[in-house]
Every structure is written in structure tokens, then in C-alpha cells.
Amino acid sequence: MDCEEYRQRIEADPAWVDEAGAAHERDCGACAAYARRLRVSERLISEALRFDVASVRERDGASTPPRLRRSMGTTWAMAASASVAAFGVWLVLTFIPSGDPDRLVAAVQDHWYHEPTSWVQTSAPVSASALESALTGTARVDLDRLSVVSYARSCLVNGRWVPHLVVQGEAGPVMLLLLSREDIAETLPLDLPQEGLHGVIMPLDEGSIAILGEDDESLEALQQDVAEAVEWAI
Amino acid sequence: MSEASASDAVRLRFERLVAPWRDDLYRYAFWLCRDPSLADDVVQEAMLRAFKSLSSLKDQAVVKTWLLTIVRREHARVYERKRLDTRDIDDLSAAEAALIASSEDTDIEDMRKAIFELDEEYREPLVLQVLMGLSTAEIAEALELKQGAVLTRLHRARKKLVDRVSPALGIVKE
Numbered sequence: 001m002d003c004e005e006y007r008q009r010i011e012a013d014p015a016w017v018d019e020a021g022a023a024h025e026r027d028c029g030a031c032a033a034y035a036r037r038l039r040v041s042e043r044l045i046s047e048a049l050r051f052d053v054a055s056v057r058e059r060d061g062a063s064t065p066p067r068l069r070r071s072m073g074t075t076w077a078m079a080a081s082a083s084v085a086a087f088g089v090w091l092v093l094t095f096i097p098s099g100d101p102d103r104l105v106a107a108v109q110d111h112w113y114h115e116p117t118s119w120v121q122t123s124a125p126v127s128a129s130a131l132e133s134a135l136t137g138t139a140r141v142d143l144d145r146l147s148v149v150s151y152a153r154s155c156l157v158n159g160r161w162v163p164h165l166v167v168q169g170e171a172g173p174v175m176l177l178l179l180s181r182e183d184i185a186e187t188l189p190l191d192l193p194q195e196g197l198h199g200v201i202m203p204l205d206e207g208s209i210a211i212l213g214e215d216d217e218s219l220e221a222l223q224q225d226v227a228e229a230v231e232w233a234i
Numbered sequence: 235m236s237e238a239s240a241s242d243a244v245r246l247r248f249e250r251l252v253a254p255w256r257d258d259l260y261r262y263a264f265w266l267c268r269d270p271s272l273a274d275d276v277v278q279e280a281m282l283r284a285f286k287s288l289s290s291l292k293d294q295a296v297v298k299t300w301l302l303t304i305v306r307r308e309h310a311r312v313y314e315r316k317r318l319d320t321r322d323i324d325d326l327s328a329a330e331a332a333l334i335a336s337s338e339d340t341d342i343e344d345m346r347k348a349i350f351e352l353d354e355e356y357r358e359p360l361v362l363q364v365l366m367g368l369s370t371a372e373i374a375e376a377l378e379l380k381q382g383a384v385l386t387r388l389h390r391a392r393k394k395l396v397d398r399v400s401p402a403l404g405i406v407k408e
Contacts, residue, residue, distance in 0.1 A: 009385075011388070011392040012385040012386075013385075044342060050261065120253055
């Protein structure tokens with residue numbers, strides 16, 4: 001093995017070693033030194049690639065207007081929805097505001113399917129800036145009255161941008177949609193029996209809040225906590 | 235098994251097998267498209283697809299390459315749908331510039347900039363190897379290339395990076 005062949009091979013994979021390569025490294029001081037330096041740069045490449053995901057998301061959220069950012073997400077959400085359900089139905093449920101309670105329930109149920117990655121049991125809270133970005137202009141939330149908020153995004157539901165939070169309940173994750181402009185006359189049942197989920201959309205002042213959790217989640221206590229924790233900002 | 239408990243089982247399997255890869259998949263998507271919001275969308279859609287087709291994953295040992303394939307396809311779909319233009323490598327976005335500057339280590343800053351400046355054909359196999367830990371054979375399969383071509387691209391990618399950051403690292407170019 002000559003120097004050129006050795007260096008090409010080690011540049012393709014600095015961890016590579018075989019008998020011929022090891023022999024060349026022993027016999028050629030220049031290549032041995034080159035390999036050592038390359039392994040140093042490899043650590044740097046690895047660190048450079050493994051950036052902190054939360055801080056990049058946070059930075060992106062802070063530097064991009066939320067509505068612009070969400071409109072891009074909505075484009076893809078639309079496309080995904082076409083494979084889940086009839087595109088037209090989703091379009092109506094998502095983009096056209098409606099005072100129809102049945103359509104509101106359907107839009108909230110539909111939204112649960114859009115963010116499966118939010119549905120995780122965890123003790124890790126979402127960052128304060130992500131929470132603030134999701135809530136801006138809609139609501140204030142007293143975090144002392146809720147358990148861990150593990151997820152927060154601003155999402156388009158029933159034609160309106162609403163904060164989508166996930167809090168950690170006693171039985172698992174619980175989805176909260178803060179529907180500040182969905183004025184309903186009475187509490188609406190919000191069940192997804194095929195997914196083992198149950199919930200309600202409960203009126204709160206001039207708006208309402210959708211709560212969806214695991215079947216064995218106690219809703220009464222949660223409803224009370226949420227009602228006390230949320231205050232509309234508009 | 236009832237419908238609800240079957241659904242629970244799918245969700246538990248998803249959380250156990252797929253969720254732990256979420257950050258690395260985001261990083262992979264980000265290095266592909268160099269845009270945090272787009273990477274978010276790609277991963278979101280990929281997770282949705284993975285959730286829906288989890289039953290098709292028979293061999294749990296290949297979950298990583300299975301997910302990478304989904305992300306890669308989703309990334310291609312995103313570009314096809316949006317007909318995004320290939321970006322000029324000299325035109326770093328605000329997000330890229332922010333990521334570069336997010337490290338307190340100037341060597342890492344230099345390296346990130348150098349990685350951004352790599353052509354995609356060099357950047358992707360490097361990311362798959364270093365970040366995702368794929369072998370050259372696995373990269374060849376994922377990218378539908380011959381193994382020799384993968385080795386060449388990896389060799390060229392590192393050579394470009396070393397050339398770019400060598401003064402800071404004290405690597406002497408010969």
C-alpha cells in the first residue's frame with residue numbers, strides 16, 4: 001500500500017484499519033501523523049454535525065414570524081392529510097372557520113393525528129421560548145397549576161391559529177388546544193375510542209379549551225386545573 | 235386484542251422504536267435541506283408516515299435505516315412539491331449563520347461553515363457515516379450508489395473539509 005492509497009482509504013473512513021493499512025502507518029511517519037490529525041478533525045466533524053436540536057428550533061422560532069412559519073407547515077400538513085382522510089374534508093375542517101360544534105370536534109380530532117411526535121410520555125418540559133411563541137397573543141398560562149408542559153406549537157385548527165400544548169397527565173400525555181375564539185354554549189364530548197382516548201371541549205369565558213387524554217385519565221380534575229391555569233390574552 | 239389496546243401497542247412500539255431517533259433524524263434532515271423549518275416539516279411528515287406504516291417494519295434491527303429512507307423520501311417529496319431551488323452555497327441563510335455561530339468553539343464554527351459549503355453529494359454520505367453511524371455498504375444501499383463511489387465521496391468530502399479548516403487544526407497539506 002502506498003501513501004496515496006492509504007490516505008484515500010483513511011479519508012473515506014478514519015476509523016478504518018486493516019493489516020496493510022496498519023503496516024503502512026507503522027512504516028510511514030508522515031502518514032501516521034496525517035492520520036492522527038485526521039482523527040482530530042473527525043471529532044470536530046462529529047461535534048459540528050451534532051448540534052443541539054432544541055436550541056436550533058428555538059432560534060428558528062425566534063427569528064421567523066410564527067404565522068409565516070406555520071403557513072409552511074400547513075402546506076405539508078395538507079399533503080399528509082390527503083393520505084389520512086379525504087383532502088377536501090380536511091381542507092374544510094382546517095381552513096374555514098366555523099361555528100358548527102360538530103365541525104369543531106371533527107377538526108380537533110383530526111388535528112390529533114397530525115402531530116404524533118407530540119404524544120410522548122416524558123418529564124422534559126418544553127422550552128420557555130417555545131411555549132411563549134405558541135401562546136403569544138392568545139393566552140397566558142399559569143404553569144404552577146399544570147403538570148409538565150412537554151410540547152407547544154401554534155397550529156391551524158378549524159381555520160384559526162391556536163396554541164397546541166401537551167401536558168403530562170396521570171395516565172400519559174394530554175393534548176390541550178386553547179381555542180380562544182371558539183365560543184361554545186356547552187361542553188362537547190371529544191372521544192377517539194379507536195385510539196383509546198377521551199376528552200371534552202369545555203367553554204371558558206368567550207372561548208373554549210379542547211382536552212384529549214388517555215381513556216383512564218381523570219378529566220374532571222384536569223378540566224378544573226386547566227380552567228384555573230388559562231387566561232385569555234385577547 | 236381489542237381495537238384500543240392494539241392501538242396502544244402501536245403507540246408504545248412507536249415511542250420505543252422511533253421516538254429516540256427524532257433528534258438525529260432532525261439533524262439529518264437539517265443537513266440535507268439546511269433549513270430548520272423545512273427540516274421540522276420533513277421530520278414531522280416522516281414521523282407520521284412511520285407511525286402509519288410501523289406494522290410494515292418486521293425487523294427492528296433495521297429501524298434506523300428504515301427511518302432514514304422515510305426521511306430521505308420525504309425530503310425529496312418536499313422539494314418536488316415546492317420545487318425548491320438549489321441554494322447557492324455562498325448564500326448562507328440567517329438560520330445557517332445562527333447555527334454556525336451557536337457554538338462557542340471557533341473550530342466548530344469553522345467546521346460547520348465548511349460542512350454547509352460541501353456539495354450535497356458529499357455532505358449526505360458524510361452525515362450518514364458520522365452522524366448516523368452507517369457503514370459504507372449501508373450508505374451505498376441508501377443512496378443507490380456503488381460502494382466505491384461512496385468511498386470516493388467520503389474521501390473527497392473529508393479532503394475538502396480538511397483543506398478548508400486545516401490551518402486552524404494544524405494539519406499540513408502536502
